[in-house]
Amino acid sequence: MSKPHSPFDVHLRGSFRFDQQILFQSLDFSLSSGEWTCLIGVSGAGKSTLLRLLAGLETGGSFDGAITTSDQSALSGRVAYMAQSDLLLPWRSVSDNIALGHRLRGQALDEDRLKDLINRVGLSEHEHKKPAALSGGMRQRAALARTLLEDTPVVLLDEPFSALDARTRSSMQELSFELLQGKTVLLVTHDPSEAVRLGSRLYEVTDQGLQEHQIPASQPIRNIDDPDVLARQAALLLALRTSS
Amino acid sequence: MFWQGKRRCYLLYEHQAEHMTDFSTISSERTKPLDFFVSVLGLLVLWQGIVWITGVPKYILPGPVLVFHAFVDNVGLIAEHSLVTITEVLVGLLLGTSFGVVTALCLTVSALARRFLMPIMVISQIVPVFALAPMLTLWLGYGIASKIAMTLLIIYFPVTSSFYDGLKSTPPGYLDLARTMNAGRYRTLFQIQMPAALPSLASGLRLAAVYAPIGAVIGEWVGASNGLGYLMLLANGRVKIDLMFAALIALCVFTILLRALIGYLSDRADSWAAGRDYTG
Known part of the structure; x- marks a missing residue:
């Protein structure tokens, strides 16, 4: 957790x-917690x-x-950022894309947490697939999981x-x-x-x-x-x- | 004005890069084996037809049948010289690609390299590479080294230019994402920019596969005691035009095979970068 x-x-x-x-x-603009x-x-x-x-x-x-x-x-x-385009790297699998932040920072990854997040966004059966094999909605769910893993x-x-x-x-x-x-x-x-x-x-x-x-x-x-x-x-x- | 000179340099670079991109597009076109076979057969028939119809002497233009006989009669000699040329091309290709990749990476990460290396690269393209062949022979001798250097020089710019273009063209969204993830500069380069630039590098390599044998043969023409270029000159001097054509055809066959191999590897790289299964 x-x-x-x-x-x-x-x-x-x-x-x-x-x-x-x-x-x-x-400009005076606030985001409430x-x-x-x-x-x-x-x-x-x-x-x-x-x-x-x-x-x-x-x-x-x-x-x-x-x-x-x-x-x-x-x-x-x-801050975590999610754009209109899912920005999934085509050459990486879904789970590798979700863990991208950790890979780019050279951080150790909590594999259980990754699995849990993939499960929560409903992509357990697709975690080893490449983004090209997913629908638009599935790709955006993967992007959401990537945002959440940034915590x-x-x-x-x-x-x-x-x-x-x-x-x-x-x-x-x-x-x-x-x-x-x-x-x-x-x-x-x-x-x-x-x-x-x-x-x-x-x-x-x-x-x-x-x-x-x-x-x-x-x-x-x-x-x-x-x-x-x-x-x-x-x-x-x-x-x-x-x-x- | 320095600025105007610099601007001209960049325009020249852009022009050359554009020209090469166009050529690489043609070079990356796929040809079906049957179409290729029919085209080659058509060319051979046309060639033999011209020889028959015009009655041109065999010391000016031998027909393909004569060339085939010359090839069979001299297969050992052609193989021996082919081995030299193939070695020059493969080593030159490997070194040229390595130097090109390293240069493109330096240009991407270092403003200093962009400032000082880019003008040198542009200048190196202003000097015709062919004109350097006599000097390379003078400096590196009549052996294999000067031909490898020639091959390296001829493919260095297309490889560097295409890979650097690819590295510069990383989708900005990927870089924004990496930035918000506090990614390290080199991790972003190796994990995002380089894989995204692979198709561009593949374009440069397709072009390099066609250019590399030209470099080696020009080097052999200027001064050598081995290789297909040397054999062609030797055969020409002894009016063995059929042998000259046989050596030329051996060179063409090797270039086609090299182009096919690099094309296959490049197609695999394109498929990998796009996240698609390679379908051949």
Whole structure:
């Protein structure tokens, strides 16, 4: 079993620009410990840029500000990342892909934990296969297991379900929510339904910065056919259509 | 302006790399054995037909039947010289590939290497490799060493260039993932970038398999006492054109077999990197 992490919030404050163009001015954004925060917005609004800033990845612009945590420790090394593409290495087996982080750091691997995770994402019968032999949903489950094996308190999800069909997407949302319990999650998505279903907090990225939207009163993960969820989803879609 | 000179250097490099990529695409095309057999047979029939129709003397263009007889009559001699050329090609190929792979890795990990090694590589391509053959013979002698050096030089750039292109073209998502996993620089290189660049290296090797015998034979033409290139010159000087053609055909057969072997290994590498079973 993995050791539990002390909960902490993440704060991002500052401005971000591409060349001379300001993308975010005086941004003040927090991820609450143990909750799912969703970022939604039109393409090019800067959702993925925010996520990449938190992940410590190259953004192509300059950030003037600070990323801090409530426990005063650096965020670096405590973040796992899952992208829209599963990023499974084609030449490695499913189990080798899931254990990639340990291999890349030269760390010893807890084989029992690996087996348990593979079992939890339902890939026990496919662990020796190459990614090319898996369906899109199975590949994304393998990517989820790889993210979980990193066992970091913060998980950054960059449109991880957007390439899946509706049925697989819905079941992946449920599986991810169940397996990422207790983690601080940032989900970047284009899908109002996904954001309303999963988010404890929901922000729209606009030209004016981040705009918080109301979420249903019920706790996530919410039922797809909940009238409040449907109403919030419709309101969010309308807001996206009218926002700049 | 230094910058303009540097820019020109890079443009030249890009142009050469592009040209080689195009050639390697042709070189990597698969040919079915039956198609190949029919093409060769057609070529032989055309060749014999030209000889019959034009009545060209056999000391200018012997027909394939005469060449076949020359081959059978001199099979021991051709085998002896083939062995020398094959050794030169295989050793040159091994060394050229090794140096090319190491250079591409250095260019990938070191900004200093990119800064100083890249211009040298470009300059080395400005000088025609063929023009270096007399100097190599002068420096390394008439033995096998100068031919190996020639072979090495002729394949070094395509191997380096194709592998380096592959290493530079690692999907950025893989590198992002490695970065968030706090992966070490060299573990990322060996476990992600190198396997992802294998198909590019395979393209370079397919090209190298065709270039390597050219390097060895040119080296033999400039100065040698052994090898198929030497035998061709010797036969030409004695107006034994049928023997010259027989030596040339032996060289072609070896090149085709080498190309087939490297093509097979490259196809296996491509399949492995794509996570597919090799289907032949």
